[in-house]
Amino acid sequence: MRAGAQCKLRRLAGIGGLGSAPAVEAVEMSSLAAANEFVELTQCATTNDQLRDALEAICQSMGFDYFALTHHVDPRASQAQAIRLHNYPEPWVAWFDEHRLGVSDPMHRASRVTDAGFRWARVPSMIKLTTADREVLAMARREGVGDGFTVPWHIPGEASGSCSFAVRPGSEVPEDYVLVAQLVGTYAFAAARRVNHIRLVEADGPPLTGRQRDCVLWAARGKTNWETAKILGLSEETVTQHHKQARERLDIPNRVMLVLRALYEGYFCFDDVFHA
Amino acid sequence: MFLTTATGAEALEDAVFRAMFEARKRVFVDLLKWDVPVRAGRYEVDQFDTPDATYLILTDGIGSHLGSARLLPTQRPHILDTLFPELCEGPVPSGPGVQEITRFCLDPRQNSRQRRSTRDTLVHALAAHALDVGINRFTGVAEFGWFQQILAFGWDCRPLGLPRQVEGSLLGALTIAITPETPTLLARAGLVPSATPSGVADRRHAA
Secondary structure (H helix, E strand, C coil): CHHHHHHHHHHHHCCCCCCCCCCHHHHHCCHHHHHHHHHHHHHHCCCHHHHHHHHHHHHHHHCCCEEEEEECCCCCCCCCCCCEEECCCHHHHHHHHHCCHHHHCHHHHHHHHCCCCEEHHHHHHHCCCCHHHHHHHHHHHHCCCCCEEEEEECCCCCCCEEEEEECCCCCCCCHHHHHHHHHHHHHHHHHHHHHCCCCCCCCCCCCCCHHHHHHHHHHHCCCCHHHHHHHHCCCHHHHHHHHHHHHHHHCCCCHHHHHHHHHHCCCCCHHHHHCC | CEEEEEEHHHHCCCHHHHHHHHHHHHHHHHHCCCCCCEECCCEECCCCCCCCCEEEEEECCCCCEEEEEEEEECCCCCHHHHCCHHHCCCCCCCCCCEEEEEEEEECCCCCHHHHHHHHHHHHHHHHHHHHHHCCCEEEEEEEHHHHHHHHHCCCEEEECCCCEEECCEEEEEEEEECCCCHHHHHHHCCCCCCCCCCCHHHHHHHC
């Protein structure tokens, strides 16, 4: 199985012996066939190194210079397992980590507002960019990372992630291959998740009761316990108790985290908070 | 959790079915804003809800809907060949051993943990049903977020074509190979089914 995969990998990347030969065969294949070859490779992969090789190869044959498959966490702070496979220039990665961009990186933030892959050029229309964000993009360009395409990865109950493909400054994102990149990024993340045995991150306590959920929802809407008590026809003390028990059930230390956790676990959604 | 497996010919009027059509309206019309027909203001029923469709429905002890899915035979008109043939690069897969999974529905009245348990049980039930009746391949159309979840179930799932933007959503067609190994693959990916006690046949025929 692995020998076959190696052979396909060579074919995919055009690295059959002539290092400089372009990926002729990959280009002649239909785009779906190229994606499918990659899918097959990822299914055989049992280590991160194999996945990295496969990504390196498909990245080249699609006409991108870089790939980065990562969970959106700060690798220095996170307790949870996090995947990170990439071939970005080392100085850029060092700068990225030093500034703890795993969570706040604009591409990572943008990938949380969509299920579909996006060109980096679209990001300003997806999220509000701060001055710091613009500095991040300028720094990336200085370190050799220009435009790109990011495929978000969202599985309920797990840390979000993405698989990005990028080109050097001055090069164009290969428009013909972004839909292939969409499939490739998705399958790459699924394989990385399997290889690294990524599982749910959630508290094991019992779920919130309906009343607890209502009290947390009103907190999300900005109401104090006293106001929530008036709205729900309860005593303030009862609302306080509901909050306390909800925090215990979800193993959460404070009010802000409780609201976020309840949102994350799907007890209510943003629409319930803002458009009620 | 109780599992009802029946065709449209057997039980479209059953209470369990009505609850499913109501839940489908809540999910696909109210929540996901799909432009699909609604009957009597409360049931989501479309042209593919025919006697030929097979339904897998999970309910709780008092018959409330928890989750459901609809299987369409691919030798008759189904969603991929009727609405989205352009999502397949080659011919749309069809044959006696190929069925299309549609309207995979998790009741939104559950919290995320309950939904996950219902989901795991339903996916395992689909695989078991396929093995039971000789389906060796499922097909389906999915929005990309859902596509990723289907992939993460751990079964052998391949794209049938490149994804496409259709009315603002990125859609992909996929095929899932079903083999005796499939339940193991699902379990390995962390999908844990709840017990679905028998008594299903009684429930089905009670109506």
